[in-house]
Amino acid sequence: MTDAPDALWLQWLLQALQSAQAALLQTLHALGLVPTLHGQPAWPWAWRLAGDTLLFDLGQARRLAITLGLLTLALLLAGLALAWRRPRLPLLALAALLPLLAPWPEWAAVRVAATPASFHASPTGFDARSIAHGQQLYRQLCVDCHGDDGRGHGPLAARQPVWPPNLAGPLLWRRADGDLLWHVLHGMHDARSNQPSMPAFAGRLSADDAWALIDAMKALAAGQMLRQTGQWLQPVRLPAFSLRCPAAPGRTASTDLRGQRLRVMVPGDTAPPPDPRVVTVALAPAGAGAAWPLAAGTDCQATDLAAWTALALIAGHTADAAALAGTQFIVDRAGWLRARSAPGAADWQEDDLVCRAASTSFPSTSTSSAAGPVPAAGTPGNDGLGSLIARMDAEPVRYVKGGVVH
Numbered sequence: 001m002t003d004a005p006d007a008l009w010l011q012w013l014l015q016a017l018q019s020a021q022a023a024l025l026q027t028l029h030a031l032g033l034v035p036t037l038h039g040q041p042a043w044p045w046a047w048r049l050a051g052d053t054l055l056f057d058l059g060q061a062r063r064l065a066i067t068l069g070l071l072t073l074a075l076l077l078a079g080l081a082l083a084w085r086r087p088r089l090p091l092l093a094l095a096a097l098l099p100l101l102a103p104w105p106e107w108a109a110v111r112v113a114a115t116p117a118s119f120h121a122s123p124t125g126f127d128a129r130s131i132a133h134g135q136q137l138y139r140q141l142c143v144d145c146h147g148d149d150g151r152g153h154g155p156l157a158a159r160q161p162v163w164p165p166n167l168a169g170p171l172l173w174r175r176a177d178g179d180l181l182w183h184v185l186h187g188m189h190d191a192r193s194n195q196p197s198m199p200a201f202a203g204r205l206s207a208d209d210a211w212a213l214i215d216a217m218k219a220l221a222a223g224q225m226l227r228q229t230g231q232w233l234q235p236v237r238l239p240a241f242s243l244r245c246p247a248a249p250g251r252t253a254s255t256d257l258r259g260q261r262l263r264v265m266v267p268g269d270t271a272p273p274p275d276p277r278v279v280t281v282a283l284a285p286a287g288a289g290a291a292w293p294l295a296a297g298t299d300c301q302a303t304d305l306a307a308w309t310a311l312a313l314i315a316g317h318t319a320d321a322a323a324l325a326g327t328q329f330i331v332d333r334a335g336w337l338r339a340r341s342a343p344g345a346a347d348w349q350e351d352d353l354v355c356r357a358a359s360t361s362f363p364s365t366s367t368s369s370a371a372g373p374v375p376a377a378g379t380p381g382n383d384g385l386g387s388l389i390a391r392m393d394a395e396p397v398r399y400v401k402g403g404v405v406h
């Protein structure tokens with residue numbers, strides 16, 4: 001295993017590759033050279049440059065970085081030669097020589113198959129309503145093959161030319177979101193037999209439906225990984241939902257609370273006391289509607305019932321959303337869901353931190369997971385929540401998606 005994701009230059013390189021290709025696509029689109037598909041410009045080539053392989057092949061990544069550096073230098077020299085007459089010939093000769101000297105990486109290490117939607121970005125913002133809508137569609141259209149839990153054991157699975165993949169693992173995070181969109185709308189072919197494998201849903205689903213399905217599948221996968229391993233192996237954001245905060249009427253969505261630590265409470269048997277270290281957001285009990293009065297000790301109240309559905313999926317309660325009652329979540333300042341307590345638990349425990357730095361980036365890297373609570377300067381109290389907050393602050397989430405740190 002490599003320590004590649006820790007290398008700043010590599011993160012920068014991958015970001016640069018991604019942004020350069022996205023900028024190229026926008027330019028082609030502005031010039032009218034590529035069509036719009038599913039609301040966004042379509043990538044015109046069957047390949048794109050990507051970091052997925054480079055993360056595991058540092059040698060190729062170095063070659064690519066040096067080659068790009070030399071090509072930039074060659075362009076600069078050529079520009080200089082145009083502007084400056086006397087040393088023009090030697091400058092041009094040097095500019096022509098540099099690409100020949102460059103240690104070009106292997107093509108296979110830097111290119112991956114692309115779809116026309118490879119650079120499409122999800123418009124949903126991981127919204128609770130989108131997750132709830134997607135879950136409904138998933139139950140109608142996808143369970144027969146992919147199964148309730150996404151692991152690919154639906155009743156029709158065995159009859160497919162290839163077994164449906166496990167969607168309840170890291171697969172959805174390895175793919176570009178746009179490629180997932182494409183596969184849901186336009187289906188897939190088995191590479192070996194060239195038979196249709198995953199059916200196409202473009203006739204039955206809009207692009208918005210497909211984006212909603214992608215959100216729902218990610219929520220489902222997060223919940224299933226939590227069930228299997230006790231952790232959110234891929235970091236998950238708190239879904240966006242609308243809320244009201246009597247003391248801060250300007251805040252109307254959970255995303256308006258970014259920058260603060262949140263405690264999200266699902267109504268259950270016991271309501272914990274107020275705590276100044278966190279902004280407490282309560283979900284409305286099912287059927288309560290927006291008129292539900294704010295419970296003592298809460299700062300804000302969700303006005304969106306879909307928040308419950310979405311968090312139930314993320315917590316692994318796939319079939320029984322009611323089982324979420326009494327659960328609490330802690331969200332860090334960047335909006336990541338970090339901890340989840342068991343319903344009715346008296347205090348926070350070490351094990352409640354289910355999104356940890358060591359498990360969130362890449363399989364190798366950091367080994368800090370076994371450490372106990374980290375005593376940090378200014379630790380707000382030394383109870384369970386205090387240690388949890390200190391640990392959370394000491395291990396910020398680094399989110400790597402399709403080879404790019406976000």
Ligand code: HEC
Nearest residue numbers: 141142145160162163164165183184188189190197198213
């Ligand atoms: C008739 C069975 C069947 C149904 C119904 C079905 N799938 Fe699939 N799905 C498959 C198979 C088989 C594959 C594996 C395809 C392959 O790798 O060639 C797959 C693959 C996928 C993948 C992985 C894509 C990737 O990039 O590797 C996703 C995501 C997915 N399906 C989502 C869905 C969604 C969402 C629905 C419902 C709208 C759905 N599937 C309905 C059979 C099905």
